[in-house]
Amino acid sequence: MPTIITISNLSKTYGSGFRALRDVNLEIRRGEIFALLGPNGAGKTTLISTVCGIANPSEGKVTVAGHDILTDYRAARAMIGLVPQELTTDAFETVWATVSFSRGLFGRPKNPAYVEKVLKSLSLWAKKDNKIMTLSGGMKRRVLIAKALAHEPEILFLDEPTAGVDVELRRDMWNLVRELQSNGVTIILTTHYIEEAEEMADRIGVINRGEIVLVEEKRELMRKLGQKKLTLQLEHPLVEMPAQLKPYGLARSADGGELTYTYDAHDEPGRIIALLRHVDEAGVRFKDLQTTQSSLEDIFVSLVREAK
């Protein structure tokens, strides 16, 4: 996939002297869903704000489809829709007026048919004449997305799109994001919900203390870093680890009733077979066994911990 956004050696130091981004290098591919994960204060919003021209970079360069965000600001910005974290919409305006106005801000000619399509796709059509302040929190969030899409951007940034929304709206948002992607829109989202990244993203970037600590295809990340656990529930508690089993580094539960073997997800299956044979040879009997795979959450927590 060709690159649509190129971020090179980007650093951001706020007026307070705080360095919120440190030498960030990142390429976003056209048409992908890229999830940016990071703990509170990691720099996610700062990174988005800089690419969208809301915050100025201190060092480095960002181009959007070849347009420099500083020297060719208008062209770069016109390609981007931004759904901010905070609800900043004008409370007294109607949904229709707010969304149409956003389109005008980018110098786009009026296109009521397009605005209608956006409002319908966000289930906002029935509310088009309602004032924003009369809408529920979830509806207001949909308005923010409609505003961001009003000028037909090729790239959509969603900053914590589903923070504080109910499960149903979250599902709707996910479906909408997928639909946008199938229409060719590139999506960059930040999220605290690891399951959201797991569900949605093609690639995942992890940012911690202003530094990108990892960028990887989601599938590859889970394959490479995912660990599996095999747990044996024993018929009788094991008091001492038999010699044959020592090389496997098995963990014994406090009551001795369970043995757990942790292994890389891409280890050859032969090792498990050998382990089970050794268990048998050692006269250890088990009544049940389970395998589990570490989630993206486990991977994320260990990455952020390692980077500290």
Ligand SMILES: Nc1ncnc2c1ncn2[C@@H]1O[C@H](COP(=O)(O)OP(=O)(O)OP(=O)(O)O)[C@@H](O)[C@H]1O
């Ligand atoms: N205008 C500002 N002036 C000084 N420091 C700032 C400013 N804006 C943000 N920061 C600091 O920069 C760091 C990164 O903030 P940012 O909002 O980018 O993080 P984030 O990853 O989006 O966090 P969250 O997940 O909490 O939204 C934080 O330590 C924050 O306090």
